[in-house]
Amino acid sequence: MDERNEYWKTMYEELELQMKDMMSMTLELIESNGMEKQKTIDKITKENNRLREEVEKSKMAQKENSKLNKEIRRLKLLEHKFNVTYAGKFTLKYLALKSSIKEQIKK
Secondary structure, three states, X not given: OXXXXXXXXXXXXXXXXXXXXXXXXXXXXXXXXXXXXXXXXXXXXXXXXXXXXXXXXXXXXXHHHHHHHHHHHHHHHHHHHHHHOHHHHHHHHHHHHHHHHHHHHHO
16 A cells, blocks of 8 residues: 555656646746737837828828929919910010010120
């Protein structure tokens, strides 16, 4: 009977050691997984911040584009006024005459 008890006691101790090793391995895996998750979170945070900056730049570019489009429209309307009205036509002919006189004087 002592031999049987000794056998089972030895088996129990070996099982305890194996369980302890398994638990320590599990703990190491959990800790390493936590570090990997933290690295992933940091990487995603950096990417998110970069994308936010790009969105802000895009919004600023859209505002600038809108301003430039308004300025182009204003200048086109001004050009149209010059081409359509009598005063505008007269001004354009005057400028053309003035430039041709300057060219003749230079020659």
